[in-house]
Amino acid sequence: MNQETWSRRRVLGALATGVAGGVAGCSFGAPENEAPETSRDPIATIDGTFDSYAANGDSTADGSTYTRVYNRVSPSVAAVRVRQELGSTASGTAWVYDDSHLVTNEHVVSGAAEVSVWFDGTGWQDAEVVATDVYSDLAVLRVEDRPESAGALPLVQWEPPTGTQVIALGNPFGLSGSVSAGIISGQNRTLPAGTASNDFSIPDAVQTDAAVNPGNSGGPLVTLDGQVAGVVNSGGGDNIGFAISAAMVRRVVPALIQDGEYDHSYMGVRLTGVTPPIAEANDLPISWGVYIASVVDGGPSDGVLQGSTGQTTLDGQRIETGGDVVYRMGGADIPTQQALSSYLALETSPGDTIDVAVIRDGRRQTVQLTLGERPPP
Known part of the structure; x- marks a missing residue:
């Protein structure tokens, strides 16, 4: 066994040990402690540079398509740290939905006594849980201070076809600012809605082979034109991950913001x-x-x-x-x-x-x- 193989195995083993016992899609621990980044040029919104549902990863003068999408979308993606009522901590991901709100998973903030979010350029700050919905595994957060670069991410207007290339942004295993690439592998999947859901399920979920692991929960699954196709819900292993569809987000999140609940x-x-x-x-x-x-x-x-x-x-x-x-x-x-x-x-x-x-x-x-x-x- 060469030194490189040994080192990689030690790293992977350490990561696996660090998340043992975590719920699906959540990780324990916070993102790596980096100084807030302030040198990135502000980019408030997706500017339409990419063709809708672009299906290529060819290099360009600005780097690969994946690099360009990541650079535009990542300022709007935040790490989430949760201190739970029983004293343990967990982490996940959230993304900017509008001028005042972030979206994440309900299971990321379930049982939270305190929630904090991290944007590049602001560091950790307190977040308020506006409302949650266990039946769709969606939750809305509010923060006081967002960097200028953290613009709202648009939702896809229609269901991207199976085979559409996507990237998942988040904080797997607490490693902030991570991205993985893949395709939409399937549509209209049914997911369990959690132990408090009276055995109901979440419909219309998106399946992907982009790598998603504990800590990715709540992060965006985006097409190569920077539109949100889903909110990562679960995954890890066998090249199968799942996301709450943009159609569900469009139905549920406005009601959570306006009414504090969504009636199914x-x-x-x-x-x-x-x-x-x-x-x-x-x-x-x-x-x-x-x-x-x-x-x-x-x-x-x-x-x-x-x-x-x-x-x-x-x-x-x-x-x-x-x-x-x-x-x-x-x-x-x-x-x-x-x-x-x-x-x-x-x-x-x-x-x-x-x-x-x-x-x-x-x-x-x-x-x-x-x-x-x-x-x-």
Whole structure:
């Protein structure tokens, strides 16, 4: 084993030891103690230099495309240090959303007694937690002093296609000012929403192969034209990381700023995807959709949708039968649970009445469902 290999292994081993026991996407410890940087030229906003969703990393007179994006975006990315109520510390990342607010993950600041942020040019300063939402894993912070270079980062206006090149900026393992590159590997993923979320999930998440590790949480996943495609939520290993989509940010964050909370639509049902055994056991004319396993008593779907009425055995497996199969909502096809969750999250609000097309007892029919508000976590 040569000296270089030995040194690299010692460094990686030390980093791994330093984050043992951390929650997914969070790291313990603060960024390296650097003097505030004041020599960087102020760049307040992305100026449109790059083509939308540019897909090249070719070198230019100003360095690689990645270097140019990093230099423009990084002043708007802050390290986050959290002192928790039980006395431990954790760290993550945040980015500038508008003139007064930063966005990060809810799980970064959960249980915080004190939150501080670090910008190049200002050093550590106190931050106020404006509001959090466990169901989307988003949180909003407010700080008094931002450097002139820390301009608001724009959100993508539409979903970047799979294969779009992106970079992730943040503070993995407490190493401030880090960047990694990759692509958008997939769309419309479903993520767990944390232990306090009543077993609900986060829809419409973005998958990436850009390296994200503990400490990246809350940082921006940006396209090569400097627009935020998502807020890094989790990752580390196997070239798979996830981010809360820009579409979710656009829905949730303004409500957190204005109202201090965001109300999620609620059906009051237990769902499962239509699998081949469910399709066979229920003699369905289609092999896709979402099966209603049960309906919450007194919930919005009580008396509107039908849950399982029995069971049967198929190849030794107990299969629920008699429940509605949802295949369309409000004019949108619903082939999977992910599609249903994304439709509710991005297209509806509590109090909306929507048409729900179902297969019930072998026949197609449409019912009207008035959505409720998801229970508090």
